Amino acid sequence: MKRLLVPHQTYSLRSQNIRFALLVISPAFVIAGVALYYPIFNSALMSLQKVYFGSSRFDWVGLANFRAVLRGSVFLKSFTWTLLYGVLSTVLLFVVGMYFALLLNRKMPGTNLIRGLLLMPWSIPVFVNAFLWLWLLNVQYGFVNYILVTLRILPQPVHWTGGSLVAKASVLLAYIWRVFPFNMIVYLAAFQTVDPMYYEVADIEGANKVQQFFLTIVMLRNIITFTALLNFIWAFQEFTTIWIMTRGGPAGATNTLMTQVYTRSFMERNFGEAAAMGAMWVLFLMVFSVFYIRFLLARED
Amino acid sequence: MRSRGDRIKYYLGNLLLIASVAVVYIPIFWMISTSLKTAPEVFKWPPSLIPLRPVLESYRELFVPENRYFQFFRNSLIVAGATTAIALAAAVLSGYGLSRFKFKGRSAILVFFLITQMFPFSLVLLTLFLFFSKLHILNSYFGLILAFVGISLAFSIWMLKSYFDTIPYELEEAATIDGSGRFGTLFRIILPLIGPGAIATAIFIFITSWNEYLLAATLAMSEKVRTLPPGLSMSYMSFLKISWNGLMAASVVASLPSVILFAFLQRWFIQGLAAGAVKG
Secondary structure: OOOOOOOOOOOOOOHHHHHHHHHHHHHHHHHHHHHHHHHHHHHHHHOOEEEOOOOOOEEEOOOHHHHHHHHOOHHHHHHHHHHHHHHHHHHHHHHHHHHHHHHHOOOOOOHHHHHHHHHHHHHOOHHHHHHHHHHHOOOOOOHHHHHHHHOOOOOOOOOOOOOHHHHHHHHHHHHHHHHHHHHHHHHHHHHOOOOHHHHHHHHHOOOOHHHHHHHHHHHOHHHHHHHHHHHHHHHHHOOHHHHHHHOOOOOOOOOOHHHHHHHHHHHOOOHHHHHHHHHHHHHHHHHHHHHHHHHHHHHHO | OOOHHHHHHHHHHHHHHHHHHHHHHHHHHHHHHHHOOOHHHHOOOOOOOOOOOOOOHHHHHHOOHHHOHHHHHHHHHHHHHHHHHHHHHHHHHHHHHHHHOOOOOHHHHHHHHHHHHHOOHHHHHHHHHHHHHHHOOOOOHHHHHHHHHHHHHHHHHHHHHHHHHOOOOHHHHHHHHOOOOHHHHHHHHHHHHHHHHHHHHHHHHHHHHHHOOHHHHHHOOOOOOOOHHHHHHHHHHOOOOOOHHHHHHHHHHHHHHHHHHHHHHHHHHHHHHHHHOOOO
16 A cells, blocks of 8 residues: 655644534534434433333333343343453454455465455345355254265254354354455555565564564554454444344343343333443443544544 | 475465365355255255256245335335435545544544444434434434434544545645635545545445344334345244245345445455555
8 A cells, every 4th residue: 555655734723724624524423413322312311210112101210220130140141242242253353354364465366356255245234144144054954054964073963043052153153254354354455554674674584484474463453453443343233143143042142232232122112121231331331432442543643 | 486395385375265265155155056946945955055957936036016125125225325425425524524624622523423333223222213203203214314324424434534634635735725615625626535435435334224234123114114134034034934045035136236336346445445444
């Protein structure tokens, strides 16, 4: 990537400049306010209410919703799994994305074509991906069971969405397959930003391939961290794959924050408790946000 | 190629790459293969990898009016198209404002947008649903588009702001001295320069909207405005026995817009991502 080396300058601090800046920022500001901030604040209030579905009636109940949520075992279980899902998918996306990026980052004819082919899973819609994996993992007629049983890796077909552990693995697999091309592309682009001089020096110093790989990782630590943070956020927001494949089951084994709040509100009609669960998540995520935003703002300068 | 060992490593690498690509492509192959099978062949054991007698039956069925497939498809196109146009316009303006002007509160505004990525959508949805119902925009394109634009903004603004940061400031200075107005400068000088960044962002928004299931299923319950994700899920999965060949045909067609978009605009997408997201 050729980068323009002109230092970033800004206009002088004249009031008309500020007015212009605020003017161009305002449409997005208003939309985010109406579509995101207003509902999130209302939801925070709702966590302190008992809401009667279908009417506008509600009672203030203090922290009763929070107590109810914390008393049940469901919240803690989904909390743990959501964290695990976030961490595991981030690690796996790094590994798989890096694997393909390294394989593609060699002098070889046709790499552009193969890179294009490998982007394909990312252009498959999330809901299609969920249907597809549900079918691939079908217990009776699915391809995965067929191939594993034929190759004698499994003695008999596995009900992939039926057991707690295999269902967790299934939703992770489906998710990773679709998203890894994003990591691959970002890492590939990042490789191009490393000055070849470093490798020449490393070669002269007698560094082997493994040491050169770690050199690359260290030099690209910022972009790797950025991608990991994005992956982590995406995992937290992931709903479709899990909802279509397992509905959060079996017995809540794949319930994440997202499916849990949705089930508690729109399925069980308990809006107050759903809001309390969500509010606790937001508090938890704020800790993470501080890290994320400081990282992004630091990159700016 | 310096030595024999290097050559062997080179070919082993190629072999590994090709084998890996083949594994990645199994699901896509399986999807297309199933979509061309007849119902009895879908439930055949052992399964045939390539349909014994490929038929277009499942695709033809998408056109049956009662399936409403193309109605959902059209709704998805309308909503994703409008969302892309509106969110891109808003994000270009904001990205420009946040990249070019330093003023007190600028970081705060940036944080204001970025932090919305942490809002769990299901929590937003709780009261967004009630809010939309009060405004009478449940079951409307407008409501869906508003919600979709909302969730696309944070990432889009960040991408475009980063992209604007890479464009030299002298160009605008020259235009300002020439007497070009602020909007004139923005539209005639700057916009043409952010092509790859804008295309990358547009693809991102389009795919986000095309994929969105949770908001679509809750904010648009009427069939009139229902989009593909909840539409397909309701038509093919509400029965005990799922018609897999039908669902796979519907899935292949539902993938076409984003796959085509990628096939043609990939180069710009990678360029835009590289310049916007991959800095430093």
